[in-house]
Amino acid sequence: MRYLTAGESHGKQLTTIIEGVPAGLSIQIDEINSSLLRRQQGYGRGRRQQIEKDLVEITSGIRHGYTLGSPISLVIKNDDFKHWTDIMGEEPLEEGTEIRRVVTKPRPGHADLNGALKYGHRDIRNVLERSSARETAARVAAGAVAKILLQQLGIKVCGYVKEIGGIKAKDQDNLSIEERIERAQQSPVMVLDPDVEQEMMDKIDEVKQAGNSVGGVCEVYVEGMPAGIGSYVHYDRKLDARIAAAVVSINAFKGVEFGLGFEAARKLGSEVHDEIAWNEKKGYYRTSNRLGGFEGGMTTGMPIVVRGVMKPIPTLMKNPLRSVDINTKEPFTATVERSDACAVPAASVVMEHVVAFELARAILEQFSRDQFSKLKKAVDEYREEIRCF
Ligand SMILES: Cc1cc2nc3c(=O)[nH]c(=O)nc-3n(C[C@H](O)[C@H](O)[C@H](O)COP(=O)(O)O)c2cc1C
Numbered sequence: 001m002r003y004l005t006a007g008e009s010h011g012k013q014l015t016t017i018i019e020g021v022p023a024g025l026s027i028q029i030d031e032i033n034s035s036l037l038r039r040q041q042g043y044g045r046g047r048r049q050q051i052e053k054d055l056v057e058i059t060s061g062i063r064h065g066y067t068l069g070s071p072i073s074l075v076i077k078n079d080d081f082k083h084w085t086d087i088m089g090e091e092p093l094e095e096g097t098e099i100r101r102v103v104t105k106p107r108p109g110h111a112d113l114n115g116a117l118k119y120g121h122r123d124i125r126n127v128l129e130r131s132s133a134r135e136t137a138a139r140v141a142a143g144a145v146a147k148i149l150l151q152q153l154g155i156k157v158c159g160y161v162k163e164i165g166g167i168k169a170k171d172q173d174n175l176s177i178e179e180r181i182e183r184a185q186q187s188p189v190m191v192l193d194p195d196v197e198q199e200m201m202d203k204i205d206e207v208k209q210a211g212n213s214v215g216g217v218c219e220v221y222v223e224g225m226p227a228g229i230g231s232y233v234h235y236d237r238k239l240d241a242r243i244a245a246a247v248v249s250i251n252a253f254k255g256v257e258f259g260l261g262f263e264a265a266r267k268l269g270s271e272v273h274d275e276i277a278w279n280e281k282k283g284y285y286r287t288s289n290r291l292g293g294f295e296g297g298m299t300t301g302m303p304i305v306v307r308g309v310m311k312p313i314p315t316l317m318k319n320p321l322r323s324v325d326i327n328t329k330e331p332f333t334a335t336v337e338r339s340d341a342c343a344v345p346a347a348s349v350v351m352e353h354v355v356a357f358e359l360a361r362a363i364l365e366q367f368s369r370d371q372f373s374k375l376k377k378a379v380d381e382y383r384e385e386i387r388c389f
Pocket residue numbers: 046109110111131132133136250251252253313314315338339340341343346347350
């Protein structure tokens with residue numbers, strides 16, 4: 001299973017094409033739309049989210065609520081396009097026509113300068129339109145389809161916020177995944193620990209008022225993945241590595257860790273590895289989950305716990321960082337476009353969906369079936385086989 005996305009931030013629409021989803025999977029459009037709505041809801045975002053109402057249109061691959069096995073294409077319209085038709089039009093410009101709002105002052109921390117150098121664009125808008133995290137709406141649509149497939153195989157995925165601007169949420173290890181899903185959905189900052197919610201919102205308000213930005217840490221928690229998914233035999237089949245790549249591919253994400261993560265560097269082996277046990281009902285299991293569900297590039301059958309760190313948003317509204325105009329080479333402060341002050345809550349939804357896609361992709365690679373009912377049967381049989389192994 002793979003997917004591609006297309007679309008500029010202020011262009012007509014975003015398009016996602018997913019290939020390799022087995023036939024006969026029941027998909028309700030509302031399930032995809034509720035993922036898109038969640039991505040739009042996090043506290044700290046700019047005015048753009050009030051303009052957009054992300055709703056998906058299914059243009060192929062699903063008929064009467066079931067996948068056909070053919071490519072699934074999903075379209076999300078950009079409502080903001082109507083304000084940008086002259087700037088984003090596809091017609092060649094008539095001679096002598098000025099393009100409005102040509103961008104020549106690259107923002108430190110965004111893709112602006114490197115993208116302009118690479119593609120030879122003298123109008124940095126040609127870079128920022130596609131490098132914008134608007135594209136993550138298209139990725140969430142693909143991930144929502146993956147989540148539906150996983151859900152029907154008994155695998156649940158949930159994303160939430162662990163930290164914003166240095167304010168850390170306490171671990172909530174005793175919460176079930178259903179409780180995590182519910183709490184994250186009820187919280188404006190998508191955090192599980194209610195004690196820090198207001199503090200995080202105050203921090204975002206303070207930063208926004210100062211025209212600055214702030215980052216944080218998101219966590220994704222997965223239950224129900226059987227052991228042995230992924231592989232140790234090649235670097236590009238290690239599932240933890242694929243998840244790491246998917247997380248760091250999210251705009252502004254700079255690092256990833258599993259379980260204890262970087263803390264493992266400061267601990268002894270006896271404090272890090274998870275001891276193995278067996279019982280009739282569960283089969284093999286671990287008495288702890290410090291490695292976050294992975295050994296040797298494969299799942300251990302324990303919950304997957306993965307965190308990603310998001311840097312602060314590069315666009316600074318009040319005190320833009322120093323930059324250089326690419327036409328005059330004069331020093332200037334960077335161009336300021338409308339911007340989010342904090343997108344960590346929204347990014348936790350994006351992270352949930354990109355992780356879900358990698359999990360579904362690995363399952364389909366391992367149990368390759370063209371029909372969903374056969375895939376389910378193969379996964380159920382494998383679960384039984386490893387329980388008794
Ligand atoms: C949900 C989300 C919203 C974002 N909103 C903004 C924004 O409003 N302004 C901005 O400058 N960057 C924003 N970013 C971050 C940039 O897209 C990102 O920094 C840029 O693409 C450069 O990529 P890099 O930071 O991964 O190097 C956002 C990221 C995410 C995940």
